[in-house]
Amino acid sequence: xxxxxxxxxxxxxxxxxxxxLIGCELKVGESAGVIIETEAYDxxxxxxxxxxxxxxxxxxxxxxxxxAYVYLSYGIHxxxxxxxxxxxxxxxxxxxxxxxxxxxxxxxxxxxxxxxAELCSGPGKLTEALGVGLELNGADLSxxxxxxxxxxxxxxxxxxxxxxxxxxxxxxxxPWRYCAAGNRHVSRPWPTVARAA
DNA sequence: GCCAGGATCGTCT
DNA sequence: GACGATCCTGGCG
Numbered sequence: 357x358x359x360x361x362x363x364x365x366x367x368x369x370x371x372x373x374x375x376x377l378i379g380c381e382l383k384v385g386e387s388a389g390v391i392i393e394t395e396a397y398d399x400x401x402x403x404x405x406x407x408x409x410x411x412x413x414x415x416x417x418x419x420x421x422x423x424a425y426v427y428l429s430y431g432i433h434x435x436x437x438x439x440x441x442x443x444x445x446x447x448x449x450x451x452x453x454x455x456x457x458x459x460x461x462x463x464x465x466x467x468x469x470x471x472x473a474e475l476c477s478g479p480g481k482l483t484e485a486l487g488v489g490l491e492l493n494g495a496d497l498s499x500x501x502x503x504x505x506x507x508x509x510x511x512x513x514x515x516x517x518x519x520x521x522x523x524x525x526x527x528x529x530x531p532w533r534y535c536a537a538g539n540r541h542v543s544r545p546w547p548t549v550a551r552a553a
Numbered sequence: 554g555c556c557a558g559g560a561t562c563g564t565c566t
Numbered sequence: 567g568a569c570g571a572t573c574c575t576g577g578c579g
Contacts, residue, residue, distance in 0.1 A: 395571070403571070405571085408565085411564080412564080413563075413564060413565085427563085427564095427571090428561095428563060428564095429570065429571065429572055430560080430562085430569095430570060430572050430573085431570090432560065432561055432573075433573070435571060435572080450571055478573070479571070479572070480572045480573060481572090481573075490563095521571075523570085523571050524570090524571055525570085543572095
């Protein structure tokens with residue numbers, strides 16, 4: 357297994373952590389993928405679960421960085437976030453899409469789909485593919501079943517582009533969605549790119 | 554190919 | 567009692 361991200365990596369501004377997670381490899385159990393799409397949420401942000409203050413659901417956001425914040429969306433999907441910023445500062449990075457690298461057959465079985473681009477191209481899809489459920493809420497991302505490693509050489513110089521976040525109704529104008537430019541595993545096509553000639 | 558609608562449940566008012 | 571940081575299916579063109 358490769359070296360993992362240093363714990364101090366996560367104890368910074370979520371607006372630094374979110375773009376820098378692009379290209380990093382996220383492993384859960386026997387499956388892994390390269391992170392290609394993220395979104396940043398901080399406590400001053402009306403769309404953030406921590407905006408309303410500490411509650412039973414969002415308490416992990418206020419805790420130590422480098423943990424997993426997992427919650428149920430629409431009563432159906434588990435969504436995975438990485439807690440950022442020092443303990444006491446609530447902020448997190450939503451993992452929106454991965455490019456599958458390890459354990460692809462296991463992902464296919466869990467998703468019930470065969471096309472590679474349908475396995476992890478969405479926040480609800482990747483948690484199903486990786487086997488992430490609510491029981492992992494609060495878990496340390498540097499301990500099994502989790503592991504996060506820095507980008508391998510081929511990913512180190514990938515261009516990261518930003519734009520508006522998806523699926524929210526508040527603070528829609530904030531350009532806090534980040535993605536690896538041109539990657540076809542994104543959850544949605546990039547809304548603002550000009551068409552190539 | 555695009556769009557509208559439904560599934561489903563924990564959390565907060 | 568209402569509302570999602572979503573996904574999939576079916577109907578239509």
